[in-house]
Amino acid sequence: MHWLSSLSWNEIAFIIAGMLVLDGPRYCLTTTLVVLYDWACDCYRVVIGRPEPAEFTHCPSVCVMIVGRNEGDSLPATLQSVIGIYPRLEIVICDDGSNDNMSTFAREWARQHSEISTTVVQRPWRGGKSSALNLAYQHSQAEIIVAVDGDSHLEPDAIWEIVQPFADAGIGVVSAMVRVRNAFTNLCTSCQAFEYLQSILVGRRVSAGLGILPLASGALAAYRRDLLERVGGWDVGPGEDLDICMKIRKLGFQIAFAPYSTCQTEAPTKWWALLKQRHRWDGDSSVRHFIRKHGDYTNPFWKTFTWSNLLVFWDAVIFHLLCGIATVVWLFAECLQPSNVPYLFMLLTIYVAAVLCEIPSFIGILYYSRTRKTDGVLGLILPLMPLYRFLMLIVRTQANVREILYRDSFNQRHVPPHVRAATWHW
Amino acid sequence: MTATLAAPQTAIATVVAYPIREDGFLIDQPRRGVLMSLRGDEFNFELAEPQTVRRAPMVIGVTGANGQTGYAGVIVAYDRFRADARLVCAIRGGIGETILSEEGRVPALEQRRFQFQRPYSDEIYASWEAVGILKRMVLDRVLLCPGCRAVPTFRFACRKCCSGRLNHPLLVHHFACAHVGPLSDYEAAASLKCPKCQTKHLIAGTDFEYAPAQYTCLDCGWNDYELEQTGHCLNCELRFPIHKAVEQELVGYDAERLDALALVTELE
Numbered sequence: 196m197h198w199l200s201s202l203s204w205n206e207i208a209f210i211i212a213g214m215l216v217l218d219g220p221r222y223c224l225t226t227t228l229v230v231l232y233d234w235a236c237d238c239y240r241v242v243i244g245r246p247e248p249a250e251f252t253h254c255p256s257v258c259v260m261i262v263g264r265n266e267g268d269s270l271p272a273t274l275q276s277v278i279g280i281y282p283r284l285e286i287v288i289c290d291d292g293s294n295d296n297m298s299t300f301a302r303e304w305a306r307q308h309s310e311i312s313t314t315v316v317q318r319p320w321r322g323g324k325s326s327a328l329n330l331a332y333q334h335s336q337a338e339i340i341v342a343v344d345g346d347s348h349l350e351p352d353a354i355w356e357i358v359q360p361f362a363d364a365g366i367g368v369v370s371a372m373v374r375v376r377n378a379f380t381n382l383c384t385s386c387q388a389f390e391y392l393q394s395i396l397v398g399r400r401v402s403a404g405l406g407i408l409p410l411a412s413g414a415l416a417a418y419r420r421d422l423l424e425r426v427g428g429w430d431v432g433p434g435e436d437l438d439i440c441m442k443i444r445k446l447g448f449q450i451a452f453a454p455y456s457t458c459q460t461e462a463p464t465k466w467w468a469l470l471k472q473r474h475r476w477d478g479d480s481s482v483r484h485f486i487r488k489h490g491d492y493t494n495p496f497w498k499t500f501t502w503s504n505l506l507v508f509w510d511a512v513i514f515h516l517l518c519g520i521a522t523v524v525w526l527f528a529e530c531l532q533p534s535n536v537p538y539l540f541m542l543l544t545i546y547v548a549a550v551l552c553e554i555p556s557f558i559g560i561l562y563y564s565r566t567r568k569t570d571g572v573l574g575l576i577l578p579l580m581p582l583y584r585f586l587m588l589i590v591r592t593q594a595n596v597r598e599i600l601y602r603d604s605f606n607q608r609h610v611p612p613h614v615r616a617a618t619w620h621w
Numbered sequence: 622m623t624a625t626l627a628a629p630q631t632a633i634a635t636v637v638a639y640p641i642r643e644d645g646f647l648i649d650q651p652r653r654g655v656l657m658s659l660r661g662d663e664f665n666f667e668l669a670e671p672q673t674v675r676r677a678p679m680v681i682g683v684t685g686a687n688g689q690t691g692y693a694g695v696i697v698a699y700d701r702f703r704a705d706a707r708l709v710c711a712i713r714g715g716i717g718e719t720i721l722s723e724e725g726r727v728p729a730l731e732q733r734r735f736q737f738q739r740p741y742s743d744e745i746y747a748s749w750e751a752v753g754i755l756k757r758m759v760l761d762r763v764l765l766c767p768g769c770r771a772v773p774t775f776r777f778a779c780r781k782c783c784s785g786r787l788n789h790p791l792l793v794h795h796f797a798c799a800h801v802g803p804l805s806d807y808e809a810a811a812s813l814k815c816p817k818c819q820t821k822h823l824i825a826g827t828d829f830e831y832a833p834a835q836y837t838c839l840d841c842g843w844n845d846y847e848l849e850q851t852g853h854c855l856n857c858e859l860r861f862p863i864h865k866a867v868e869q870e871l872v873g874y875d876a877e878r879l880d881a882l883a884l885v886t887e888l889e
Contacts, residue, residue, distance in 0.1 A: 302847065316846055318833060325799035330792070330832055333801065334844070427817040431799045617796035617828060 206541075221514060222398065223552040229401045230559045251355045253362040256283040257417075258335035259354070262327045263345030267295035269461075272348055274304055278311070281354040285312040289331040292321035297345075323614045325429035332423055340423060342436075344414045347458040348376065356456035357417045367422045367448025368440050369456070370399055370411035376459040378573060383469055386583045387462040389573045393580075396454055397559040402510075403452035409507045410437045411450055415458040422448060431618040433607050434479035441489045444507070445499040454563055470590050478594035479604035481516040487621040519592030522585075549581035632657060633888055635684045636666045638709075639752065640677040641694075641717055645745040647752065648677060654706070656683055659881055662713035664695060667706050676700060678715035680754055683879050685887050691879030692754050694718030720749065727760065727873040735771040735855040737763065737871060746874055755874035764852065764866035771856030775863060777848035779838035783860035785853065786839040792832040795823065801832050 240247070259277055261270070270288070277286060288305075290298040298317040305313035314334045318327065332340045339358055343349065353371065360366045372395055378388030395412070402408040411417075413436035426442040429435045440450055463469040485508055491497045492508040529538065557574050564570045597603040605620050632655030640648040654668035664681065676697045684690045694717020699710040719725045720741060728737040739746070749755040766773050778785040791804040793813070800817035807813040813823040823829050835844045850863040 314835075314844075314846060316833060320830075322794055322830065322832065323799065326794045326796075326801050326832070329799055329801040330794070334835060427798070427800060429799055431797070435799075614796045614799075618799075619797060 220552060222393070222401075223555050225401045225405070226397055226559045227555045229404050230397075230555065230562055232404075234562065251352075251359060253359050254283060255338040255358055255361060256285075256336075257281055257339045257341055257354055257358060258285045258287055258332070258337035258420075259341045259343055260287045260289065260328065260331045260335075261343050261345055262289040262291060262324060262331055263293075263297065264291040264321060264324075265293045265295045265297060266345030267293065267297040267300055269346040270297055270300055271304070273343065273345055274301075274308075276348040276350075277343075277354075278308065280349065280351055281358075283337075284354065285314070285335055285337055287314045287316065287331045287334050289316040289327045290318065291324065291327040292318050321611045323431060323610050325432050325435045326614070328435070329428035332420065332428065335420075338420055339417050340420050341415070341417045342413060343458065344460065347373075347414045347460050349415065350457040350459070353415065353456045353458060356453045357415070360451035360453055361417070361419065363451070365447075365449055366451045367419050367443040367446065368411045368450045369417040370395075370403070370408060370450060370452045371415040371417070371456040371458060372396055372454050373412050373414045374457055374459050375462040377461055377464065378569075380464050382576075382579075383466050384462045384464055385573060385576050386579065387469065389576050389580060390583065390587075392560045392564070392570055392573065393553075393556045396563055397556045399452045400454055400559075400563065403450065405506075406449060406503045407506045407510055408450045408452060409444065409511065410440050412436060414460050415456065416440075417453075418443070419448075422446060431610060431614055432479075433475060433604055433609055434484055437480055437484055438488070441484060441492075441507075444501075444504055445489070445491075447499075447501065449503075455565060470586075473587055473590045474594045475607060475609070477515070477591040478598045478607075481511050482595055482598040483602075483604050483621055485511045486516075515591065516595050519588050519595060522588055523592055546581055549584075550578055553577050553580050632667075633659075634686075634884065636664075636668070637682045637684075637690075638666070638668055639680045639682075639717075639754065641680060642677065643716060645716055645720055645741050647680075647748050651752065652707075657708075659884065661881065663698075664693070664711045664713070665709070666711070667708050669706050678717050679711065680717040680721065680749075681711070681879070682754065683884065685884050687887065689877065691877050691884070692721060693879035693881075694721050720745070721754075721876045721878060726755065726876060728871055730772065734769075736769070737765075737772070739873075750874065755876050758873055758875050759870050760873045761871040763869055763871050764863070765869050766852065766854035766857060766859055767861055767865050767867050768854060768859045769857045770867060770869070771854050773852035773854045773859075773861075773866065775850055775852050778851040778853075778860070779836070779841060779843050780845055780847065780849040780862075781843040782838060782841040783849075783851035783853070783862060784838055784840040785851075787848070788837040788839055790834050790837075792834040793823075793829050794832040795820070795829045797828065803834070804831075 261273060288301040290301065298315055301315040305315055316331055316334060328342060339361060341354065341357060357369050357371050360369045373391055375384055375388035375391055377384050379385060399408055416436060422443050425446060426439065429439050444450065463472055485492070491499065492504045494500055557577055560570050561567050594603070602620055605615055634656040636654045636656045638652045638654065642648055652668040652670040654666050656664065656666045658665045666681065678694065678696045680692055680694050682690045682692045693713050694715050695711035695713055696715035697709055697711050701708045725740055728739045731738045746755060750757055763772070765771065776785050779787060792801055793804050793807050794801045795815045795817070797820060798815060798818040800815055802816060806816045807823065809821065812821060813829070814821045815823060833846060835846055836848055837844050851860060852863060852866050853860050
């Protein structure tokens with residue numbers, strides 16, 4: 196305290212700026228509020244003796260779409276996880292020009308499980324994930340389209356949980372919980388597992404509660420079929436999952452979060468692979484989609500304008516784009532203008548503050564989690580999370596800057612070259 | 622052709638004769654003898670047999686100097702009995718020759734019912750095979766209708782009802798906006814126009830590609846990407862998946878036909 200009182204306003208502003216750009220206070224504040232609100236609601240329900248609402252009351256027809264390329268190895272487990280988990284279920288498997296045995300296996304599986312309506316679509320050559328999704332969903336008449344990645348394994352109630360929010364006619368998309376299957380392989384996967392818990396289990400719950408959830412992960416997400424038709428399906432990626440959610444939001448529909456609809460996915464085990472993945476994910480979101488493609492989110496005179504969409508826009512632009520750039524600028528400023536405060540001591544203070552900011556979200560994880568024991572063990576990684584976040588922030592900033600300068604997302608190999616060449620460069 | 626009973630001559634080959642009934646069955650035991658002369662389709666031979674045997678058509682097997690036996694179906698033009706032998710003048714023809722001919726030995730597709738048939742019953746061929754006139758051989762293996770054993774047509778058809786009446790619309794994938802839809806949605810005046818992004822004058826290969834589309838059965842409405850090879854019986858109209866087709870050996874018979882010219886040449 197003595198040290199803090201000895202600082203000038205200028206120095207305190209630098210420290211606060213550092214904390215702000217590390218994104219900690221935002222999560223800290225909103226998470227605390229939402230967890231407290233939910234806790235109060237639960238307490239109130241217990242006090243007045245109101246029973247918990249029935250779990251599954253909504254049962255629309257569902258089509259599980261598994262779209263992938265060279266997923267022959269992981270497809271068996273994915274399909275196995277879908278068997279018998281929902282009554283009104285059909286499956287469409289779209290092989291986007293694989294070189295492995297993906298479609299052969301899918302056909303064989305379909306023959307062996309004739310009790311489930313299964314359609315296997317095989318494209319002779321690669322056309323990209325977006326067009327494969329567009330091709331696949333047309334082969335179903337189901338009301339709800341559930342997109343599942345080829346390497347995602349669904350947990351038993353995943354489909355039941357993900358369709359429940361659709362009982363509300365204002366919900367257009369439902370985002371699900373994505374967990375890391377190989378969470379305890381090494382430090383890299385543990386950090387990702389904890390990050391997923393924070394950003395999805397708690398973060399999306401908070402965003403959905405505030406009505407500003409912009410995204411449903413491509414690993415497991417559910418869409419109303421009629422809305423997919425209205426928005427013309429998916430556009431060319433990358434970031435097609437964010438893009439379609441933004442298009443559906445423009446129609447006036449909200450994105451809900453189903454925290455207990457869970458899929459397990461494989462996370463990169465090498466740091467370099469993780470950085471490349473994040474570079475790919477982050478490069479297109481803020482700049483390409485929010486600013487360049489869906490800039491009309493901020494136009495109050497546009498027919499699709501809503502205040503929640505405006506909040507979504509500024510949330511993305513401030514915390515995903517500007518904070519990263521500000522961090523880099525701040526670091527340079529600190530290096531070039533040494534203050535009176537010992538530099539390392541100040542960084543340590545910021546780090547401790549950032550760790551403290553992680554605690555509310557960890558409490559949130561434990562409050563909402565149904566696997567508290569496992570998730571609690573993952574909490575041991577909490578002191579390292581600010582460092583991990585800082586690394587991710589640097590990657591995100593680099594990806595954003597490259598997107599601003601070079602439109603890097605249009606050169607990604609995840610989109611076939613002939614599609615890249617033909618699509619519009621937003 | 623006028624057949625005459627030649628005067629007794631020296632034997633030029635051995636003969637074994639199998640009398641046959643009008644329906645094709647062999648009668649009794651073969652009669653052995655010698656060939657005295659031959660001229661074109663006329664054979665004069667002497668058989669060692671009792672006088673009671675009547676003038677039934679025959680199949681004769683003539684064994685030449687090389688030991689090979691050739692068979693011919695004959696009808697008896699004249700015969701004359703001696704004490705313990707019978708002199709026969711026979712002309713190639715009759716039911717024996719019919720059975721020995723290719724049409725008689727090999728099953729043919731019957732045009733009205735589309736079934737493979739041989740002109741005579743299996744028992745007749747079996748009896749001929751038992752004495753060594755005919756040799757059984759598998760000509761082919763064919764898939765037949767499980768209902769009536771007629772020949773079906775095989776084609777890729779609906780997996781549910783096996784109908785070949787299918788609709789297969791072309792799907793178009795527009796690269797720029799990833800839209801995938803039926804070609805009919807893209808068709809505008811004199812060119813193609815994307816219904817999603819309204820881009821006009823699309824060029825195949827550069828702007829779009831054809832994507833795989835589902836087949837729709839016009840009979841039962843079944844949709845699927847995969848068709849199944851199915852049969853449609855030409856006789857009873859039964860439709861069935863190919864694994865239900867009856868696989869059957871197409872059996873014919875081979876016969877060593879008597880070549881008179883070769884026999885004469887051999888004798889000379």
